[in-house]
Amino acid sequence: xxxxxxxxxxxxxxxxxxxxxxxxxxxxxxxxxxxxxxxxxxxxxxxxxxxxxxxxxxxxxxxxxxxxxxxxxxxxxxxxxxxxxxxxxxxxxxxxxxxxxxxxxxxxxxxxxxxxxxxxxxxxxxxxxxxxxxxxxxxxxxxxxxxxxxxxxxxxxxxxxxxxxxxxxxxxxxxxxxxxxxxxxxxxxxxxxxxxxxxxxxxxxxxxxxxxxxxxxxxxxxxxxxxxxxxxxxxxxxxxxxxxxxxxxxxxxxxxxxxxxxxxxxxxxxxxxxxxxxxxxxxxxxxxxxxxxxxxxxxxxxxxxxxxxxxxxxxxxxxxxxxxxxxxxxxxxxxxxxxxxxxxxxxxxxxxxxxxxxxxxxxxxxxxxxxxxxxxxxxxxxxxxxxxxxxxxxxxxxxxxxxxxxxxxxxxxxxxxxxxxxxxxxxxxxxxxxxxxxxxxxxxxxxxxxxxxxxxxxxxxxxxxxxxxxxxxxxxxxxxxxxxxxxxxxxxxxxxxxxxxxxxxxxxxxxxxxxxxxxxxxxxxxxxxxxxxxxxxxxxxxxxxxxxxxxxxxxxxxxxxxxxxxxxxxxxxxxxxxxxxxxxxxxxxxxxxxxxxxxxxxxxxxxxxxxxxxxxxxxxxxxxxxxxxxxxxxxxxxx
Numbered sequence: 140x141x142x143x144x145x146x147x148x149x150x151x152x153x154x155x156x157x158x159x160x161x162x163x164x165x166x167x168x169x170x171x172x173x174x175x176x177x178x179x180x181x182x183x184x185x186x187x188x189x190x191x192x193x194x195x196x197x198x199x200x201x202x203x204x205x206x207x208x209x210x211x212x213x214x215x216x217x218x219x220x221x222x223x224x225x226x227x228x229x230x231x232x233x234x235x236x237x238x239x240x241x242x243x244x245x246x247x248x249x250x251x252x253x254x255x256x257x258x259x260x261x262x263x264x265x266x267x268x269x270x271x272x273x274x275x276x277x278x279x280x281x282x283x284x285x286x287x288x289x290x291x292x293x294x295x296x297x298x299x300x301x302x303x304x305x306x307x308x309x310x311x312x313x314x315x316x317x318x319x320x321x322x323x324x325x326x327x328x329x330x331x332x333x334x335x336x337x338x339x340x341x342x343x344x345x346x347x348x349x350x351x352x353x354x355x356x357x358x359x360x361x362x363x364x365x366x367x368x369x370x371x372x373x374x375x376x377x378x379x380x381x382x383x384x385x386x387x388x389x390x391x392x393x394x395x396x397x398x399x400x401x402x403x404x405x406x407x408x409x410x411x412x413x414x415x416x417x418x419x420x421x422x423x424x425x426x427x428x429x430x431x432x433x434x435x436x437x438x439x440x441x442x443x444x445x446x447x448x449x450x451x452x453x454x455x456x457x458x459x460x461x462x463x464x465x466x467x468x469x470x471x472x473x474x475x476x477x478x479x480x481x482x483x484x485x486x487x488x489x490x491x492x493x494x495x496x497x498x499x500x501x502x503x504x505x506x507x508x509x510x511x512x513x514x515x516x517x518x519x520x521x522x523x524x525x526x527x528x529x530x531x532x533x534x535x536x537x538x539x540x541x542x543x544x545x546x547x548x549x550x551x552x553x554x555x556x557x558x559x560x561x562x563x564x565x566x567x568x569x570x571x572x573x574x575x576x577x578x579x580x581x582x583x584x585x586x587x588x589x590x591x592x593x594x595x596x597x598x599x600x601x602x603x604x605x606x607x608x609x610x611x612x613x614x615x616x617x618x619x620x621x622x623x624x625x626x627x628x629x630x631x632x633x634x635x636x637x638x639x640x641x642x643x644x645x646x647x648x649x650x651x652x653x654x655x656x657x658x659x660x661x662x663x664x665x666x667x668x669x670x671x672x673x674x675x676x677x678x679x680x681x682x683x684x685x686x687x688x689x690x691x692x693x694x695x696x697x698x699x700x701x702x703x704x705x706x707x708x709x710x711x712x713x714x715x716x717x718x719x720x721x722x723x724x725x726x727x728x729x730x731x732x733x734x735x736x737x738x739x740x741x742x743x744x745x746x747x748x749x750x751x752x753x754x755x756x757x758x759x760x761x762x763x764x765x766x767x768x769x770x771x772x773x774x775x776x777x778x
Contacts, residue, residue: 179357179695179697179713179715180359180679181695181715182679182680182681183271183272183679183680184207184269184695185206185207185208185209185266185269186204186205186206186207186264186266186269186270186271186272186680187205187207187357187695187697188204188205188207188353188356188357188362189204189271189272189274189356189362189363189365189366190202190203190204190262190263190264190271190272190273190274190365190366191203191204191274191356191365191366191370191414191415192262192274192276192365192368192369192370192415193369193370193371193372193414193415193416193417194369194371194415194416194417194428194430195276195277195278195279195315195316195369195371195430196278196279196430196431197256197257197278197279197280197281197431197433198252198253198254198255198256198278198281199250199251199252199253199254199278200250200251200254200260200276200277200278200369201248201249201250201251201369201415201416201417202220202222202248202249202251202262202274202276202415203246203247203248203249203414203415204218204246204247204264204271205244205245205246205247205353205356205413206218206239206245206247206264206266207245207695207696207697207698208245210772210773211696211699211702211761211772211773211774212773213240213241213702213703214240215238215239215240216238216239216240216245216266217236217237217238217266218236218237218238218239218247218264218265218266219234219235219236219264219265219266220234220235220236220237220247220249220251220262220263220264220265221233221234221262221263221264221265222234222251222254222260222261222262223260223261223262224258224259224260224261225261226261226273226673226674226676228261228263228273232260233251233253235249237249241700241701241702243412244349244409244412244413244698244700245698246412246413247264248412248415248418250417254278255278256278256279256280256281256282256433257277257278257279257280257281257284257433258277258278259275259276259277259672259673260275260276260277260278261273261274261275261276261676262274262275262276270680271680272366272676272677272678272679272680273366273676273677274365274366274367274676275366275367275368275673275675275676276368276369277315277316277368277369279315279316279430279431279432279433280432280433280435281433282433282434283433283434283435284432284433284434284435285435285622285623286620286621286622286669287315287432287435287436287620287621287622288311288313288314288315288618288619288620288621288666288668288669289314289315289316289317289318289438289489289618289619289621290308290311290314290316290317290318290368290616290617290618290619291317291318291320291491291536291571291573291616291617291618291619292304292305292308292317292318292319292320292538292573292576292616292617293319293320293321293322293375293538293539293573293574293575293576293578294320294321294322294375294377294538294539294541294575294576294577294578295322295323295324295355295361295575295576295577295578296322296325296377296575296576296577296578296579297324297325297330297334297336297354297355297358297577298325298327298329298330298331298334298335298336299334299577299578299579299583299636300334300577300614300636300637301334301360301577301636301637301638301639302358302360302361302576302577303360303614303633303634303635303636303641303642303644304576304614304615304616304631304633304636304644305358305360305361305363305364305576306360306363306364306642307616307631307633307642307644308364308367308368308616309360309363309364309366309367309368311618311668312367312668312672312675313668313669313670313672314367314368315432316368316369316370316371316438317364317368317369317370317371318370318371318438318440318491318536318619319370319371319372319373320373320375320491320492320493320536320537320538320539320573321372321373321374321375321376321377321378321444321493321538321539322375322376322377322378322538322539322575322578323355323372323374323375323378323410323414324348324351324352324355324377324378325377325578326341326342326343326351326377326378326379326380326381327341327377327381328340328341332741335743336351336354337350337351337354337711337744337745337746338350338351338709338711338746338748339746341380341396343380343395343396343397343402343405344402344405345405345408345409346698346700346701346709347405347709348405348406348408348409348410349409349412349413349698349700350697350698350709350711350746352409352410352412352413352414353413353697353698353711354744356413357713357744359678363678365415366676366678367675367676369415370414370415371430371438371440371491372414372415372416373426373427373440373441373442373491373492373493374406374407374410374426374442374444374445375444375493375538375539376388376444376493376539378406378410379402379403379406379407379445380396380402380406382509383403383444383445384444384445384448384449384450385445385446385447385448385449385466386399386400387399387450389450403424403445404423407423407424407445424445424446425442425446426440426442426445426446427439427440427441427442427446427472427475427476428440429479431485432485433485434484434485434486435485435486435487435621435622435623436485436486436487436488436489436621437479437483437485437487437488437489438489438491439476439479439488439489439490439491440490440491441468441472441476441490441491441492442468442472442493443467443468443492443493443494443511444493444494446468446469446472447466447468447469447470447471447472448466448467448468448469449465449466449467451508451509451513451514452465452508452513453508454508455504455505457508460508460513460515461515461516462516463516465514465516465517466514466517467511467513467514467517467518468517473517473520473521476490476521477520477521477524480524480525480528480530480533481524481528481530486532486623486654487532487534487621487626488530488532488533488534489534489535489536489619489621489626490533490534490535490536491536492535492536492537492538493537493538493539494509494510494511494537494539494540495507495510495511495512495537495539495540495544495546495570495572496510496511496518496535496537496546496548496568496570497511497544497546497547497548497570497603497605497606498512498549498551498603498605499512499599499603499606500512500602500603501602502602503551510540518550519550522548522549522550522567522568525567525568526567531654531655531656531657532626532652532654532655532657533567533568533569533657534568534569534570534571534626534652535548535568535569535570535571536570536571536572536573536617536619537570537571537572537573538572538573540572541574541575541578541579541580541581542572542574542580542581542609542610542611543572543573543574543608543609543610543611543613543630543647543648544570544571544572544606544608544609544610545569545570545571545572545606545607545608545628545648545650545659546569546570546571546572546605546606546607546659547560547563547566547569547570547605547607547657547658547659548566548567548568548569548570548605548657549565549566549567549605550567551605558604558605560604560605560607562658563656563657563658563659566605566657566658567657568657569626569652569657569658569659571617571619571628571650571659573616573617574610574613574614574615574616574617574630574632575614576614576615576616576636577614577636578614580611580612580613580614581595581611581612582611582612583612592610592611592612595611596609596610596611607650607659607660607661608630608648608650608659608661610630610647610648613630613632613633613647614632614633614636615630615631615632615633615644615647616631617629617630617631618631618666620666623654624653624654625651625652625653625654626651626652627649627650627651627662627666628649628650628651629646629648629649629665629666630646630647630648630649630650631644631645631646631647632644632645632647646665648661649661649662649663649664649665650662692715692716693718693765693767693768693770694712694713694714694718694720694763694765694768694770695712695713695714695715696710696711696712696763696770696772697711697712697713698710698711699711699761699772699774702774702775703774703775703776703777704751704774704775704776704777705751705776705777705778706750706751706752707748707749707750707751707752708748708749708751708761708774709746709747709748709749710722710746710747710748710749710761710763711744711745711746712745712747712763713743713744713745714740714741714742714743714745715742716742717739717740717741717742718737718739718740718765718766719736719737719738719739719740719765719766720736720737720740720763720764720765721734721735721736721737721762721763721764721765722734722735722736722737722747722761722762722763722764723735723761723762723764724749724759724760724761724762724774725759725760725762726757726758726759726760727757727758727759727760732754732759733749735747751776754776755776756776756777756778757775757776758773758774758775758776759773759774759775759776760772760773760774761773761774
């Protein structure tokens with residue numbers, strides 16, 4: 140009984156770890172470098188946020204950038220793009236121009252079609268005479284392919300540490316794609332001085348989400364990873380608000396943040412603008428999709444957060460627990476994924492998913508109801524489809540949990556005795572849960588009464604024999620290497636995410652599932668990298684376009700929005716060095732209506748809010764002024 144109570148307490152506590160960001164101690168031994176990661180690289184003007192690609196298919200891929208306008212005129216900007224087969228762009232195979240404007244926050248997203256399968260391409264953007272950095276991307280294979288290598292990541296909280304995992308994935312030259320399982324951003328406020336969230340509020344409006352995504356894209360490690368590899372991205376709760384559901388969130392404060400439906404729309408609109416994801420024109424909130432990689436792999440991205448999810452239950456006594464109409468995927472998405480798995484001819488079926496599928500509990504009773512455990516009818520329906528149709532080689536890659544797991548998937552709720560952990564008999568699929576990039580873990584702030592994480596793991600596995608590997612404290616990623624005989628997950632952990640100089644990583648564990656086995660086993664042989672990979676592009680435009688590094692020692696304005704405005708204006712700017720800065724606003728007649736002076740404002744990303752409720756409608760001029768620089772932008776107040 141005591142064991143049960145301890146384990147129940149542990150699971151309820153660990154369920155809350157990834158539902159809220161927590162403070163932690165920070166090393167301040169290198170504050171100068173730590174602050175510098177927030178700088179804008181002046182070489183990349185006006186494409187400060189870099190480039191990205193995503194959702195690769197055999198004949199097309201999304202390419203993305205964001206151009207920063209030099210003023211606040213709100214005029215459309217023409218952006219030219221080019222796709223080439225070589226790094227020097229001597230063989231440009233496609234190019235075109237398009238317009239962007241404030242309605243999409245000056246982002247650019249192009250679905251480049253008519254490409255060759257399983258091929259590398261280089262791409263770049265241009266506005267006026269200025270080029271972006273060069274990105275490299277890759278289409279998926281069409282027919283047979285011998286090997287695929289995917290980086291799998293989740294939960295990158297800017298405040299909690301440096302994005303070393305992105306840095307090291309970018310250095311892997313041979314990935315076919317990076318699969319991001321959500322919590323690309325975190326919605327909360329605060330953070331240490333060298334990784335402070337901007338805007339320093341809980342984001343809930345469209346401009347808030349745009350600014351938070353802007354800050355994350357300026358991180359040099361994430362920027363480099365996007366530049367090197369195509370991404371496949373699904374969203375999770377922190378991308379909107381913690382514990383987000385279809386219609387509400389327990390953590391959404393309507394009195395402060397307004398309607399949940401407005402917040403959900405703002406978050407998804409910003410993500411569609413700022414992420415290299417292919418838009419579904421049929422449904423705005425739909426982000427589930429199939430991405431085939433030849434006949435070796437079908438990658439399915441599903442949404443168990445926003446699309447059709449009901450509230451999660453509190454216990455097995457909850458009236459919704461076991462209700463056949465209680466939704467996680469919902470009937471439309473469930474029918475889609477089951478029909479896809481029924482009809483595919485791919486050897487492996489990998490499902491990118493936000494929440495842990497495997498049962499976690501005490502002697503058969505689930506204790507983490509936010510996961511699939513809280514929706515037993517849908518999970519049983521899914522498992523039965525695999526059993527009834529003899530579908531093998533289904534593998535989930537799962538985020539959100541901030542821990543590492545290798546699990547067999549079996550329906551313990553109906554008959555626990557039929558599963559054999561030694562042979563895998565009774566398991567219908569497998570699951571690898573990815574550690575967080577930086578999201579806080581079991582040991583970061585609270586060990587919940589356990590002597591060690593190892594003690595917690597021991598108790599966890601005693602009650603859950605289908606959990607073959609569990610690790611609760613490390614940050615990193617999974618390298619998923621797939622060939623015709625097995626799908627292998629390598630758990631790579633970072634040495635120290637608090638130290639910006641530390642690139643160290645190590646291979647902690649290897650687990651695999653063999654063809655038709657539906658069972659995870661430990662292995663000791665790391666996969667071999669692929670060879671003959673095309674050159675990686677330089678990390679900025681200094682070495683590709685400009686002859687010298689540009690030094691910009693004045694404020695760089697990323698955005699002034701909304702404009703036209705009504706109740707508020709938010710100014711987002713970056714300082715590349717410490718400045719005395721004055722922000723002033725004048726009417727069109729020259730009357731000063733607002734003034735704020737910052738003495739020795741720190742380097743980095745800054746947001747400044749102007750409350751404008753009592754301003755008359757009309758034209759205004761916003762001025763940023765330092766000792767040797769002045770920047771003026773026109774604003775328009777509407778009723």
